[in-house]
Amino acid sequence: MKPIYLDNNATTAVAPEVLEAMLPFLRERYGNPSSIHAFGGDVARDVERARERLAALLGAESPTEIVFTSCGTESDNTAILSALEAYPDRRQFITTRVEHPAVLSLAHHLERKGYEVVRVGVDRDGLLDLVELRAALSPRTAIVSAMWANNETGVVFPVEELARMAHEAGALFHTDAVQAVGKIPIDLRRSAIDMLSLSGHKLHAPKGIGALYVRRGTKFRPFLIGGHQERNRRGGTENVPGIVALGAAAELALRHIQEEQTAVRALRDRLENGILERIPDVIVNGHRERRLPNTSNVSFEFVEGEAILLLLDQAGICASSGSACTSGSLEPSHVLRAMGVPFTFAHGSIRFSLSRYNTAEEIDRVLAELPPIIARLREISPFSRAHPVPDCAATCPTGCRGPKSCTPPAPPEDPDPPRRRFGPQHRRR
Amino acid sequence: MAWNYSEKLKDHFLHPRNVGVLEDADGKGEVGSVACGDALTFYLKTDPQTGRITKATFQTFGCGSAIASASALTEMVIGKTVEEALRITNQDIADYLDGIPQEKMHCSVMGREALEAAVAAMRGEKRAADTHEEGKIVCHCFGVTDRKIERAIRENNLTTVEQVTNYTKAGGGCGTCQAEIEEILNRVLEERRREAPPRPAAAGGARMTQLRKIALIQETIEHEVRPVLQKDGGDIELIDVEGDTVRVSLVGHCAGCMAAGFTTGWIQDKLRELVSDRLTIVIEPPGAAEAQR
Numbered sequence: 001m002k003p004i005y006l007d008n009n010a011t012t013a014v015a016p017e018v019l020e021a022m023l024p025f026l027r028e029r030y031g032n033p034s035s036i037h038a039f040g041g042d043v044a045r046d047v048e049r050a051r052e053r054l055a056a057l058l059g060a061e062s063p064t065e066i067v068f069t070s071c072g073t074e075s076d077n078t079a080i081l082s083a084l085e086a087y088p089d090r091r092q093f094i095t096t097r098v099e100h101p102a103v104l105s106l107a108h109h110l111e112r113k114g115y116e117v118v119r120v121g122v123d124r125d126g127l128l129d130l131v132e133l134r135a136a137l138s139p140r141t142a143i144v145s146a147m148w149a150n151n152e153t154g155v156v157f158p159v160e161e162l163a164r165m166a167h168e169a170g171a172l173f174h175t176d177a178v179q180a181v182g183k184i185p186i187d188l189r190r191s192a193i194d195m196l197s198l199s200g201h202k203l204h205a206p207k208g209i210g211a212l213y214v215r216r217g218t219k220f221r222p223f224l225i226g227g228h229q230e231r232n233r234r235g236g237t238e239n240v241p242g243i244v245a246l247g248a249a250a251e252l253a254l255r256h257i258q259e260e261q262t263a264v265r266a267l268r269d270r271l272e273n274g275i276l277e278r279i280p281d282v283i284v285n286g287h288r289e290r291r292l293p294n295t296s297n298v299s300f301e302f303v304e305g306e307a308i309l310l311l312l313d314q315a316g317i318c319a320s321s322g323s324a325c326t327s328g329s330l331e332p333s334h335v336l337r338a339m340g341v342p343f344t345f346a347h348g349s350i351r352f353s354l355s356r357y358n359t360a361e362e363i364d365r366v367l368a369e370l371p372p373i374i375a376r377l378r379e380i381s382p383f384s385r386a387h388p389v390p391d392c393a394a395t396c397p398t399g400c401r402g403p404k405s406c407t408p409p410a411p412p413e414d415p416d417p418p419r420r421r422f423g424p425q426h427r428r429r
Numbered sequence: 430m431a432w433n434y435s436e437k438l439k440d441h442f443l444h445p446r447n448v449g450v451l452e453d454a455d456g457k458g459e460v461g462s463v464a465c466g467d468a469l470t471f472y473l474k475t476d477p478q479t480g481r482i483t484k485a486t487f488q489t490f491g492c493g494s495a496i497a498s499a500s501a502l503t504e505m506v507i508g509k510t511v512e513e514a515l516r517i518t519n520q521d522i523a524d525y526l527d528g529i530p531q532e533k534m535h536c537s538v539m540g541r542e543a544l545e546a547a548v549a550a551m552r553g554e555k556r557a558a559d560t561h562e563e564g565k566i567v568c569h570c571f572g573v574t575d576r577k578i579e580r581a582i583r584e585n586n587l588t589t590v591e592q593v594t595n596y597t598k599a600g601g602g603c604g605t606c607q608a609e610i611e612e613i614l615n616r617v618l619e620e621r622r623r624e625a626p627p628r629p630a631a632a633g634g635a636r637m638t639q640l641r642k643i644a645l646i647q648e649t650i651e652h653e654v655r656p657v658l659q660k661d662g663g664d665i666e667l668i669d670v671e672g673d674t675v676r677v678s679l680v681g682h683c684a685g686c687m688a689a690g691f692t693t694g695w696i697q698d699k700l701r702e703l704v705s706d707r708l709t710i711v712i713e714p715p716g717a718a719e720a721q722r
Binding site: 380 | 442443445448449459463464466467468469470488489490491492493495496533570571594598601602
């Protein structure tokens with residue numbers, strides 16, 4: 001049976017039209033776009049057409065602002081390292097605590113190489129602390145990199161405002177828009193963003209193709225040094241089938257962008273509201289308005305995420321979790337921890353991420369399968385509303401008083417308290 | 430299915446045995462915490478006549494392998510005397526489930542701890558780990574003591590920090606205690622080596638003659654191991670090869686080096702990689718070569 005795929009922030013299905021568009025370039029049209037002969041040169045025209053299509057999706061001034069890369073990670077690395085190299089006197093890099101590892105791991109690496117790194121925090125809703133960011137900006141700041149939309153919660157950052165703040169300090173602004181492109185309208189002509197990363201496989205193109213938007217006039221230093229490809233901004237023979245596929249996917253995305261705001265959002269809300277109605281002791285992680293239309297991150301109290309995922313998988317439903325057991329480390333998601341989500345909820349978090357290929361029938365099947373799964377795991381769990389999770393210090397077998405295990409980091413002072421929605425008002429008791 | 434679980438483990442997760450609260454339990458053990466990502470409550474009931482465990486139930490907050498480990502443990506202890514049950518190691522639990530993924534071994538450790546806690550409660554004792562009087566917290570992220578780390582190393586023959594993390598979670602959070610774990614590991618490995626009697630020779634490799642094997646071992650030590658040790662002012666001497674047991678002694682700096690435990694592990698890895706994965710290395714005290722001659 002075809003699985004119900006609700007893990008589109010991890011990767012997406014290649015659209016049939018996209019596959020059709022790329023196939024000739026895996027078969028007969030294998031020429032190298034750099035060749036002099038027509039067999040290769042013609043391929044170069046297809047590469048340029050794809051560039052135009054992607055530029056159109058982003059609302060870029062010119063297709064020459066697009067540099068094709070191999071993935072989102074390469075785009076992120078290229079943008080940040082380029083800024084640091086282009087402005088050697090500025091030794092500070094500012095980012096956020098909730099970035100993708102493509103940026104956070106690089107930040108760690110840069111720190112060890114002697115750069116000053118600032119990671120700006122978020123509040124309980126996952127919204128960025130702009131006061132902290134403003135305080136961190138200085139004449140030493142080379143670049144600010146903040147994601148457009150968070151991959152785990154879907155929370156959207158005010159990137160235009162962030163770009164303006166960065167510019168006031170004379171710094172560049174880069175955004176990892178891997179989760180945003182194709183899901184929310186983007187118009188870079190009317191934007192202050194200097195560089196933007198995206199990845200093909202998050203918008204129905206295949207894996208192995210990404211792009212970096214570099215605003216015309218932005219000082220740029222290549223990351224991959226080699227041939228003259230991509231106007232000397234990225235060495236290496238072009239991934240022609242991938243580029244053509246990304247162009248086709250961009251065209252499709254532009255055509256469907258309103259559908260994301262309406263149909264996909266409606267399905268997401270049907271799922272989320274359905275869960276909140278049917279299952280007690282659930283919270284929604286992340287600001288409910290300022291987020292992507294396709295993402296819902298919910299936490300089920302008293303149960304653990306991996307166990308939920310495995311039982312969902314048994315039922316043919318694909319999702320993901322921020323629990324420790326699935327995060328690749330022993331601690332739950334760094335995003336939920338940065339938001340100060342209590343451990344009881346962080347370990348039981350599930351992310352559902354939809355695409356325009358999902359149907360109402362699929363959502364209804366999930367709503368039928370999920371409540372018994374949660375009920376079953378809650379039966380196994382020693383905790384329940386009647387037996388709430390005791391104070392950590394009292395139950396810890398080793399009497400641990402660890403600062404990290406017992407008290408999640410306090411969220412920073414909220415400049416706008418009424419905005420804080422996380423907490424009891426979102427819990428159904 | 431993509432999960433890295435054995436069929437038996439999956440079965441225990443999908444159909445856990447003996448779930449629930451045991452109202453008339455003689456002992457109840459609670460270990461783990463939600464903060465740490467898994468928690469287990471284990472209940473025991475014994476027959477006062479025979480001293481055998483008649484009922485065991487559990488409740489788990491945790492992932493698939495945590496649920497399966499607890500389920501397996503209930504099956505394993507029912508019918509056993511308390512003393513027999515206490516001899517169950519975390520490796521026994523893993524074996525019962527046809528293996529647990531390395532990074533989930535802490536689930537089996539938690540099972541064993543819960544059983545011990547339940548027995549202690551039944552006997553009216555206070556477990557050392559409960560009172561936390563003995564041992565000092567090494568990993569503050571997960572509240573793991575040096576005693577727990579040491580026990581996991583000894584019982585499971587752990588040789589790397591990563592393994593210690595897999596079995597106890599220690600070092601798996603912020604990672605700042607990894608150096609301390611390494612020290613404990615080095616100390617225990619050193620002690621173990623002194624305690625360990627010489628191992629009996631294992632059966633020889635099927636496809637390799639003993640002669641060829643010895644030649645390869647000599648070659649590996651000569652070209653791969655010695656140059657590295659000499660860089661640090663140490664050296665290695667091959668004493669003998671018995672079956673798959675390679676006896677060597679470390680000389681110079683290596684002999685008293687703090688990292689000797691690691692060096693040993695590294696040499697063994699090299700030999701297994703380049704000669705045969707059945708090889709076991711035994712370190713003899715310096716001068717053993719002379720004594721044998």
